[in-house]
Amino acid sequence: MIKEIVLNKIKSIVGADNFTTSDEHRIVYSYDATPVLNQLPDAVVFPENAEQISAIMKLANEEKFAVIPRGAGTGLSGGSIPVENSIVLVMTKWRKIIELDIDNQTILVEPGVITETIDLEANKFNLFYPPDPGSIKVCTIGGNVAENAGGLRGLKYGVTKNYVLGIEFVSPTGELIWTGGKNFKDVAGYNLRDILVGSEGTLGIFTKILLRLIPRPKLSKTILAAFSTNVDSGKAVAEITSSGITPAMLEFLDNTTIKCVEDYAKIGLDTSINSLLIIEVDGKTSEVEDDQNKIKNICEKNNALYVKIAKDENEANKLKAARRSAFSALARVSPTTILEDATVPRSKLPEMLEAIQKIVKEEDVMLGNFGHAGDGNLHPTCLTDEGNSTELHKAEKTFERIFNTAIKLGGTITGEHGVGLAKKNFLELQIGSAGLEFMKKIKSVWDPNNVLNPGKIFSLKPKCEGVLPSNKNQIKNFEEGI
């Protein structure tokens, strides 16, 4: 526990109204969207400006408590879950759009702005902010930058990192720094901006974010293709992406997912089919029609049961919204849904799908599978029950095998949700021990006292200095890297 006198100091920085240690507040900031994991913080603060954040970080370094930045708490790797001896720093009230620069096609926002709001704002000027994670209606842009979030349109338009131009952030030691800017070209010094993107709240707390916008595509069409096996749809995906067409979106849903999504959205999905592709093409009118026909042919060649085209924007939006709900909708089947985001180079997708099917059978687990098939990013989701330890164990084993397969195929353990707490144990497997050690070195240079979101991505072993631990709990904390 953080000492009373330290808590009082924090309180005097942000003011009594923005500080709480109430049980109720600690409880509702003890989790994010990650299954199973949670931990109570000692306090919750709502900072009002960068100076307050800076003062908190300086105090954290003096008094050695941990600071956990938090956006909307929709993260799926435990990024904003507290650790022992920590305070949660909530950024959801930072909702101002500071500037939309039409000439340079940029938008400057506070980190608590909801991702969808940014695109809606851009839309008013016929501009476009493409990254659209499934959680687009609720997650914050700060969380997106910290996780380098992807989305449904990743295949054609890339992910969050492709749109971040500049960041104002408070460093772990409390300095307020601006990095990047509106320049298209800028090579002045190290590129701090890009290491902050995807840093999972461990290298800095963002206070302003400058994003690139692009012109809005003129037309888009949404296509629905049904298949009787996952392998057929996998092949269709591989063929579409290698045929020279780049769909804006190429989403895959298996039968379990289709059923759950339909149960929620009631949009008339055919629940008898085995797998479904939702494909969006956009661009100039002639291009779109051309691509649409080519895609139709490819799907039919790969044994599609039928191919349909959404009749208007309304129908297309409903389809996309339904797809975005997939993860949560799967919860209709079982109390705990554990979703992963193993990703492989897209040519390996059919192999990956086949391997997953085999693993699921052998481990005897229930699994819903869906994902951004176009960029090889799958979301195998285990439908299990955290109250049942045998089931939970089976789920863990399944994922271990899925991760291993992904790595073997040249893929990654996480395509977009981050390592956080949830996948710490698998990181070394992918990047090797030298890579891991190098990352740790970077962290200890930025954050010598390991106070900003410690224990995420990897654990730092304590240096052999300072007071010796006097009780078991302290040793445990040390091992956790806190």
Next chain:
Amino acid sequence: MNNFYSHLDLPSEEIISSCIHCGMCLQSCPTYNLTFDELSSPRGRIRLIKYVAEGKLQLTEKFAYEMNFCLDCQACETACPAGVKYGSLVEAARVQVEHSEYTSSLSRLIKKVAFRKILPNFKYLKLFAKLLRFYQNSLIGKFAAKILRVISKKLYEVNRLAPRVSSFFTDEIFPEKIQPLNEKKFTVLFPVGCLMNVMFAEENKDTIELLTKLGCEVIIPKKQTCCGSLPAHNGDLEQARKLAKATLESFKEYDFDFVISNSAGCGAFMKEYKHILKDDKEYSSLAKKFSDKVKDITEFLYQNYDFTQFKSEEPLDITYHEPCHLVHTQKVSNEPKLILLQIQNLNLIPLNEATWCCGSAGIYNVVNYEPALKILERKMNNIKNTNAKIVLTGNPGCLGQIRYGKEIFNMNVEVLHPVTLLNRIIKSGDLK
């Protein structure tokens, strides 16, 4: 028992564990949008309810406050992909709060006097309403309002919030059975509703006239009481069950095709009878039969009639606010809009955030005046931006609240129940 709840109606463990804390409901929640604090979000409230249920958190004052700060608008239910039945959780939690020491004195007073004494008894209700009407029209009323303003802004506003009592009561001007104006198509039961009867008698009159023009024989059950919805939605489930049974009793003697409700809250609750009485040996089958016949008036109209032949005399710009208990609880959302779209010369302008609560939420605006006002302001701004001349909404609470909003924000817009507009447009004899 291993929890900190004291009353028998426990929040369901199954529902609690169906929430996977994904957060997809956050943005749809009006109270979260006031505070941007997880504490006043659906996900946060579910977690608190869980902790109290597991005995990890005492039923504290803050807990009680959060449960009552929730509007029970159920927008989060509509948003939740996992199908979490949030409404029944918070209602159960409120029962617990009511049985704790942390119930606000104002809400306790309302619940004790209004829900337990006045609502159940039609005679009392009308007597009370007559007194109130006298008060509202009298010099004393005007004088009292001035004094209240001096004593407390809040009390003054609460006084203004009360919709004006109608100049007549529905059940006093209509007989028990009203014959259709043309060939009979259906026999419908029309519970005039306790509040609708005395405060919204105009809307009731419009409903009855409209139904008879459309070939319905309308029965107004003589012995009815409050259907139980107000107490149910405010943490008094015991009283609500009692009233539900009394309602079933009073309707038993009639033969009818449908039960028609023009109050979204009452309709929602009457559809719930079959769930809340499912374990009751005596009433379960009657409740099921009854609930299955309950229809919101717009749902009934859309399913049984075609409105394309009707035309508004002059072109009208209108918009539609979706009552929570209609869109989120009963999932009736397209029907009213489709009817309005069918009628010629009506220009239905989409209302931004139409499915957001207006802040009325039963007695919420009385107990939580300040947050309700902020939520109302947001609603009124959205209405203003449509430039519509008429805003339609099918629920007494919403009608009262939006009319109040129109007054305090000085807006030039007519606030009507959809049946009122339909009754203006559809002439008797229009339908052969």
